[in-house]
Amino acid sequence: MRFSSIRYLIREGFRNIWQNRFMAIASIGVLMSCLLITGGACLVFLNIDHAFDLIYDQNVVAVFVKEDQTDEQVQELGQQIQSITNVGTVTFISKEESLQKYAESIPEATFESLQGENNPLLDSFIVSFEDLAQFDSTLMQIEALPGVDSTNYDGNIAEMLTKVRHVVIVVGGWVVGLLLIVSLFIIANTIKLTVYNRRLEIYIMKSVGATNGFIRVPFVIEGMVLGLLSGALSYGIIYYVYQKVTEMFRFSAMFGLVSFSKIWWIMLTGFLVAGTLIGIFGSAISMSKYLKDEGGITSE
Numbered sequence: 001m002r003f004s005s006i007r008y009l010i011r012e013g014f015r016n017i018w019q020n021r022f023m024a025i026a027s028i029g030v031l032m033s034c035l036l037i038t039g040g041a042c043l044v045f046l047n048i049d050h051a052f053d054l055i056y057d058q059n060v061v062a063v064f065v066k067e068d069q070t071d072e073q074v075q076e077l078g079q080q081i082q083s084i085t086n087v088g089t090v091t092f093i094s095k096e097e098s099l100q101k102y103a104e105s106i107p108e109a110t111f112e113s114l115q116g117e118n119n120p121l122l123d124s125f126i127v128s129f130e131d132l133a134q135f136d137s138t139l140m141q142i143e144a145l146p147g148v149d150s151t152n153y154d155g156n157i158a159e160m161l162t163k164v165r166h167v168v169i170v171v172g173g174w175v176v177g178l179l180l181i182v183s184l185f186i187i188a189n190t191i192k193l194t195v196y197n198r199r200l201e202i203y204i205m206k207s208v209g210a211t212n213g214f215i216r217v218p219f220v221i222e223g224m225v226l227g228l229l230s231g232a233l234s235y236g237i238i239y240y241v242y243q244k245v246t247e248m249f250r251f252s253a254m255f256g257l258v259s260f261s262k263i264w265w266i267m268l269t270g271f272l273v274a275g276t277l278i279g280i281f282g283s284a285i286s287m288s289k290y291l292k293d294e295g296g297i298t299s300e
Helices: 003-019 021-058 071-082 095-100 108-113 132-143 155-197 199-207 212-248 260-293
Strands: 061-065 087-093 124-129 148-152
Touching (some): 003 021, 003 212, 021 260, 061 132, 071 087, 071 124, 124 132, 155 199, 155 260, 199 212
Antiparallel strands (some): 061 124, 061 148, 087 124
8 A cells, every 4th residue: 555545544534533523522432431430440459459468468477486596596597487488578576575565554563573584475576478378388387497486377367368359350350351342332333323424425435446445444543543532531530530539538558549650651551552442443343344234345
């Protein structure tokens, strides 16, 4: 295809948008609605997953060291725990530090009497896991280490969080997938209305020998441009709304809200790519169906 033909088809695509600007505005509005719902759903599930990450970090195991261990043995035990696969962070807390936490909650005389060798507490390590799905197996490895006296944890919470997170990921994937399919269906039907309104123009083009491919290209370009505009506008709206929500909840860290600065490029790329692909495929589907119904589909 010559460059002049390509330039003509691109110009026709933009001309189609301008001549049918009210229909184009309606198409952009419909596609924006679908993209905003899809993007909003993605942000919700992304924040839920992020919140679970925060909860995971707080769901730790306290590993108590046997009382007869020397400082060197305690240090070696910490290294052994850290070397176990699936162990995240390991923080040492001496028995003096543990006792200090009770300084304000027990009588001063009692606190003083528990100093030094009278301290009944044990040195301990606070251990976090990277994957709670491997909670039991990792805990067994820790408890099997020499020098470990006992552990303190809530395995039920770990099991519950793992199951809930799995459900959230699965449901989130299905919701986003269904919304994208709905978006494709809506844009295809919207373009179909545009094609139907210009059926006389298409008929004339076919009459003078235009191929199906030649007829399709301006509509595909139109769909692509509409998709890009819809994606860009949707990103702008979702950015503004999300920033306002974040400002409204200045204590958002409690809810685990993800900073938009960390995901802006993912959202922008997602909106532009999704909008463009939906516009292109929606237009292609509508044109193929129309040309087939009109009996004009060929192998060209």
